[in-house]
Structure formats: structure tokens, C-alpha cells
Amino acid sequence: MTITADDRRAVTAHPIAGVLADRWSPRSFDSTAELTDQQLTTLLEAARWAPSAANFQPRRFIAARRGTAEFHAIVGMLAEGNQPWAVRASALVIGIAVTADSDGKPYRWAEYDLGQSLAHLSVQAHTEGLHVHQIGGFDPIAVAQHFELDDSLVPVSVTAIGSIADVSELDERYQAREVAGRERASLDDLVLVFA
């Protein structure tokens, strides 16, 4: 069974932009689908144009496509539960926060600004017919060592990007989650003040 956008579309309490309702995080990536240079560059360009405090742009990316040594290394640094499905993605992008400026002064909005850029990337991906699944379960210390990152460069997330495959191709232990309903807390729970 291939999952369609209709199956996964958010049931929103109020109308929102289609791309935001349709975006979801699959695990059933097509392990034969490849990303072209242009596709991957377009996604990174979307991330580049995200806003950031004082336009400091405290984000860096390591982008690796399936079949490369870098991709293989990143898969090995994911939490055990993320490896079986993330290995099927067309590309993995490590999101890195620049946590201090060149004088060593801590940069307070680094993770916020990085996250915003990856939100842009994910929306761009869905606009291009691709899917994204962000991952926090990985070993940031291993990543920093492997890619020889300075202390101010902190790996925060890994973003799996690819195309959807039939759910039956996914490791059985993930199949139920792949078709489960999508839920969110209510706006009443989220909005503390609405004046």
C-alpha cells in the first residue's frame, strides 16, 4: 500500500496552507530513488534563505547522498531505531548550529535559527514532491569527531530526504506507525494568551 497525501493530510481545526497540511514525516523511503545535484542544491538554497536573528545565519550543513562514504558514516551514527529506515533515504543532511561568534561570544539563537532553516528546507522538499523526516536520535559527539567540527559547531539534527515507497517495503516494526493518525495538541493547550 502506497500512502498518498490524502491519507496523511493533517485534519486541521482551521484552514492552513496545503503544503503545511500535507507535510509529514515518513519512514518508508524509496531506497532506489536518487536526488540530483540540482534537487539537493534547491533544498539547501531554501534553507539558506530562512531568516535569522541579525542575519547572523548560524547554521551549517553536511549533505550526503546515499551511496557515498559520508552517507554511510552518518547512518552509523544514528540511534539504532533510526538506522533501518533512514538508510533508505536519498540523502541525509546534518544540521549544525554555530553556537558562538568569531570572538567566542555565545550565540543565543543558534538552534532556533538552524531549526527555522530546516523548516524551510522541509517545506521546499514537499513542494518538490519529496519527503523529509527529521531526526534527533543520533550521536552528535561522533558526528563532530568524524567531520572534525570546531567546538562552536554543534550538530543538532539529521534530516532524511527522499521519495515515498510502498509501506510493505518498510521494516515491519515501523509499518503501523507509518499509517497511524497524525495528532497535535489543541490550540487551547498551545496558546497561553490570545488577546
Ligand SMILES: Cc1cc2nc3c(=O)[nH]c(=O)nc-3n(C[C@H](O)[C@H](O)[C@H](O)COP(=O)(O)O)c2cc1C
Ligand atoms: C528535532 C526533531 C527530532 C526528531 N527525532 C526523531 C527521531 O529521532 N526518530 C524519529 O523516528 N522521528 C523523529 N522526529 C520526527 C517526529 O517524531 C515527527 O515530526 C512527529 O512525530 C510529527 O509527525 P509528522 O512530522 O509526520 O507530523 C523528529 C522530529 C524533529 C523535528
